[in-house]
Amino acid sequence: MPSEPVRKPVPRVSEELAPFFAAAREAKLAVQRCQRCGTLRFPPREICSVVGCWSRDAEWVPVSGRGEVLSYYVMHQLYHPGFATEIPYPVVIVKLEEGPKLLSNLVDCPREKIQVGMPVEVTFEELSSEVSLPKFRPASA
């Protein structure tokens, strides 16, 4: 018999992602906002990548958590034993209404129902006392 299944990797709360996880613990999705030009971005960066802005000043702001599936693929390869029982599973890119894009997973949606362009909303999966992982589900009507 196999021993206890290996858990999926729990992301490290790095200094750069600490505000993201702090928001997630309160069931809010947050992204970085350039304090000079106002552009929202994710993943976080040291410097705003808008041409000519290049500001180091940034803050974290909550966003709606609503968006659409820009694209997706179905992972059939096993890279980490934590995913052994889930293969094949979808990985999605969600484009938020506010613009930034997040790589994520879709929940409450059978694989064959996933569509590029489908509206989705954020939901949170509590992995530990520190880490709630934002995922997405089909948007409620």
Added chain:
Amino acid sequence: MSTLRARTAIAGLGITPQGKVYGPSAIGFAVDAVRLALEDAGLHPQDVDGMLVNPGLTWGQAGQMASFALQQAMGLSDLRLSAAMSAGGATAGAMVMHAAQAIDAGMAEVVVCVFSDAPLKPPRNAGDKDASSSAYAFAGDLNAAYGAFGVNGLYALVARRHMHLYGTTGDQLGAIAVSQRAWAVDNPQAQFHGKPLTLAEYRASRFVTEPFHLFDCCLVSNGGVAVIVTSAERARQLRQPPVYLWGMGQGHPGGDPIETLSSGAPIAARTAFRMAGIERAQIDFCQLYDCYTFTVLVTLEDYGFCKKGEGGPFVDGGRIGPGGELPVNTGGGQLSSFYMWGMTPISEAVIQIRGQGGKRQVKKNDLGLVSGNGGVLSTHSTLIVSKHPS
């Protein structure tokens, strides 16, 4: 304005044994490739005065100053040009361009451009192959929590959106895999030499990152490839028919390929075709960077062989295979011959322009188009090569 058109040529080609070849290190393969290229050209080691190296993933510390490491490994002295270059799969083409510029400027005369790698080894740790230049790679830890690993998925995201917007089908990607394999069947240096692939076998191959099957993805190869660039005049005095460099260009679009569904080819092509003074319709064959079948499809669109979104129907029906109207990746490409990053397409272009393709030799070989592509459609290089000096 001066032009580089046909001022320089590729005069030597060295291809080591490719694939599951164990023993040599990455730098050892590089030495072998340079030696083979010198023999091919009829040049002596002391003729080399320039060395450009694209170190593969397994050069380790030597990769920090790869061209110096290779110079030392070969005992070469008094070089006038030396650099390691790194723009992913566009690097090979970029090295040839840099060599051509330096030669034309009188800064070097015989420049070797080398790629080598030896990634096939006893199993590695899972994370090792995750190096990627994607915008999403920053949050590596976070991606792992979602089970998003490797580069295959990043290209699959672009492909899936292309399928959604334009109706591109899995079988159309499969048509590319089948066509290229048909070319590889007649390439004795190909890892899939003599092993044809049917569309049914393609469909039955396992999914990797759906929509990609195993046969949508390039091979992994141990080996090395070197080319020698010199002036057109010097090339004419050497052993092999010169492969004249008529046009060259680069394109690095920025942005997110999932949204643009485009490579850097449109930018690179403008520069390269203007320099060559030819039209796309004059191209006899293409050697296109093929990390995935989908990359070939997008690249054909981006060079304008068909409209954006029409790459699927274009590759269907054998158009790019043996006997088709546009021969593409005539040695099998990286999907079916060997994966030496951008050196695979360059090496096959050299073979075809020289007329040394044996059973796979294309009938018309006056002008060939060669592309390199790095990251996730992030960097691009174009070479236009000809057997004619003008």
